[in-house]
Amino acid sequence: MLVDYHMHLRAHGSASEELDHTAEAVERYVEQARERGVDEIGITEHVYYFRETRDFWSLPYQLERSRAELRDYCDAVLEAKSHGLPVKLGLEVDWVPDRADELAEVLEPYPWDYLIGSVHWIGGLAVDQKPGLWAGSTVEEVWALYARELEAAARSGHFDVLAHPDLVKIFGDRVEWDWQPSIDALDGVALEVSTAGLHKPVGELYPDASLLRGAKRITLASDAHRAEDVGRDFEAAVEHARAAGFETVTVFDGRSSRQEPLG
Ligand SMILES: [Zn+2]
Numbered sequence: 001m002l003v004d005y006h007m008h009l010r011a012h013g014s015a016s017e018e019l020d021h022t023a024e025a026v027e028r029y030v031e032q033a034r035e036r037g038v039d040e041i042g043i044t045e046h047v048y049y050f051r052e053t054r055d056f057w058s059l060p061y062q063l064e065r066s067r068a069e070l071r072d073y074c075d076a077v078l079e080a081k082s083h084g085l086p087v088k089l090g091l092e093v094d095w096v097p098d099r100a101d102e103l104a105e106v107l108e109p110y111p112w113d114y115l116i117g118s119v120h121w122i123g124g125l126a127v128d129q130k131p132g133l134w135a136g137s138t139v140e141e142v143w144a145l146y147a148r149e150l151e152a153a154a155r156s157g158h159f160d161v162l163a164h165p166d167l168v169k170i171f172g173d174r175v176e177w178d179w180q181p182s183i184d185a186l187d188g189v190a191l192e193v194s195t196a197g198l199h200k201p202v203g204e205l206y207p208d209a210s211l212l213r214g215a216k217r218i219t220l221a222s223d224a225h226r227a228e229d230v231g232r233d234f235e236a237a238v239e240h241a242r243a244a245g246f247e248t249v250t251v252f253d254g255r256s257s258r259q260e261p262l263g
């Protein structure tokens, strides 16, 4: 079985990242998945796009976006589900160290199949945009900060999967890194094998084999922001997962998981 468990619904042909939280959009993404041999997709909008979470954000980038309604988003995915489409309801949730429990409470009433945890910003500075965190710190410091937050997110118990687990390598700025403390923090949280990194400056899958090998379970992810990218480069993702010893992929349903044969 192949799943693509990380994507964002955007209007067709939109260069401006215009949201399209509709069952029709889900259908377009499912069609692309079928063409690439992907059996099931999961929709995972960024948590900061929603009015209900607005109080958690401080950056203009986030506040400009927090306008959609969580209920409308969930309803669109549930409607697609009710039409028999192979789609799961997820969300990409930024790690907010000080208020993670409070954010989890805001999200609690909705019928998620799974929640993905992401570390995009640390102390208001971006990991995946420059200058961001990179301006005032050495590469080693940025890696250490990132790993610390990733571990805290894993240990929080709020997430089923961690997104793009070694995002910190995005620009190709790297140091020798021991991922063992991060692996120890996972305790059953899945890592996604993400093809998005192939299209970033680093030009590699997330995560490195040294981190991936420590995971107990995995998902596959394109991080598509348009239908055309669903299931992109999944041959490489499956090969990377197999090389790290994985024979199964995780399937989520109502925040429970099971394993299915990979491929
Ligand atoms: Zn992300």
Ligand SMILES: [Zn+2]
Pocket: 006, 007, 008, 092, 223
């Ligand atoms: Zn994403």
